[in-house]
Amino acid sequence: MAITPLAALHRKLFDETDGVKFGKLADRLLKKHGESDRQAVLAMLTAYARDGQLLHWRNFLMNDIVRLMQPGEQRDFFAWAVTQEKLAYWGIDGLLKSSGRQAYDTVVALAVSDAMPLEVKAKAVKSLAVLSRQPFDAGLPQDPGHWKADSLRLDDVLAWQRDGYPDGAGFAPPAMHASLDDPRTALEKAAASLEKKLAAVRKQDQDLARPSNWLVIASEADLAAIDERWTLPEQYRRFLARYSPLRVHIDSKRYFQGLNLYGAADLLKAQHGYSYNPVDQEIIAGWPASYVVIADAGADPYCLDLSAITDGDAPIYTAEHGAGAWRFERHADSFVDFLKGIAKAA
Template sequence: MAVVPLAALHRKLFDETDGSKFARLKERLLKKHAADERLAVLDILTAYARDGQLLHWRSFLMSDIVHLVEGNKHAAFFAWALEQPELAYWGVDGLLKSTGVDAYAPLVALATSGATSLEVRAKAIKSLAVFSRQPFDQGLPPDPGHWKAEQLRLSAVLAWQADGYPDGAGYKAPATHYTLTRPLSRLEIAAAFLERKLALLRQREQDLAQPSNWLTVASDDDMAEIDAHWVLPEIYRRFLEWYSPLRVHVDGKRFLQGLHLYGAAQLVKAQHGYAIHAVHPHKIATWPPKLVVIADAGGDPYCLHLEEKTIDGDLPVYRAKHGTGGWRFELHTDDFIAFLHEIALAA
């Protein structure tokens, strides 16, 4: 296929009125010309973001513009974009990428402006946190579009500004048990296998402000709370103590609705809605007392049966479907270690 000259693509983009056709033209522009004619492509995209006739595409192009920009040549464009409500969200990252610390003052002003949308204010704080390594986003959803107004840590941001915008320490990766790299027992080998698969998920997407898909060392307080509720078999208790899942979520053909594997900090509270009433904290009489919910997929519980130990001290995993008018449990895997292998294969 012949390469369409850049000037011709430029004209076609500005003349196109069909969104789907525009998308194909834009992808052709990036694929065929961005590598060798980056600045010329940026000029086309920024010109469209300013004056293009497809208004929604003016906004959608911003992420491509931010990706392509290098240095401060387009700083004026991003400063202008911050003043455009439909472009400001990605304009935040563009200004940081093109001007670095010089973007701090205008972005703090944006974050504290009551005239700016919540989404853009949250984006400004999130991007400032990432760039400066300050903990303005600690424990908050990775997507600032999900933040609430009360989660904007404006006092901390303003204190940071008053202190002269110092760099922060960033976030440390969660603490993990040494046996994940030197496994010996069946449990250790299964956990190490799961950890390798979770590491691949973390490579694709990870935000240490709220880390996900880790196997971590549990706190003493969490283990004490668990021990106050159950006498767990050694294999599962050790799993929670050494390899407590932290926001572990996997999906795929085995778990079409996605499976959440509970950690030590979640386990007691996770019984609510199953063994414990979700609103009023009392036990549900119809729930089998020796079943502990250790995971769920779309609300379907996966449980260990505390009275059915295998020869080596492991426990079978049962599953039931929710919304059927009553719990009907079926054997899912013969033991917990087999369940871990299944989760790893799905990750």
């Protein structure tokens, strides 16, 4: 009897001992059979996660298993997986997806367990926060692997457990200026164009506990601190007030390693390493005094030239870092033109 392609892949996966070759086989399995033979692929992957030869791949496959499964499936597998230290991190998401609220007790126990690594405990708290809409992850990095032990908020988690696991209200989206929906000026139209691109990015990946890629209304305190430091061109000052970038990153080949566009909350600190040394608390020699860094691409700065303000706007200059001396080139004739270029690249 002829061996089916899926059966052949099954045999190859379990026999393969080279990690690179295994990765290629796993990619082929998921691309060719993940949708058409979902249940068979799930059975294959869960079997490998239990008994496969390559331990690191047993862990890597967990994310694929969670993605392929439907709610209510694989309960026994994930109940086992969260007891395995090397599989528990992604096993938590699978257990919550398969069992919902019925898994809360188990996941809370993982969060408070002294036997589990910090990253697993943090993942438990993060996943509980996402499903329950409780603010256990407020203000923390999106990746719980970057959390510290004192940020786990275990007392809040245990209090929530004692209250019977009530659902929270979640996080409201950041406040945005109304002109983004009815842009009229050149600045407003450029900002609205960028916002449209950012909204598409947010739709694919957004965590409102730590929102990213938003244009938001700036706080009065941040604006006051900026005004104390500089007299900014009217167009850029209005942009910061109405459309302050909140963790905005433009992933585009046009910018080396993507472009980070600073908001009002970050602008003062963004000068560190360029015009100011925060360690020695000294002005850095060789930096043009009129240049304000408003963005960077892989640490290459993009700067407003405050000495060349005309009609409420100013040109943008950029330079490559690490060249020994700054060699600036004109990048855009105005901030509005710079913003238009960003919107096109986004």
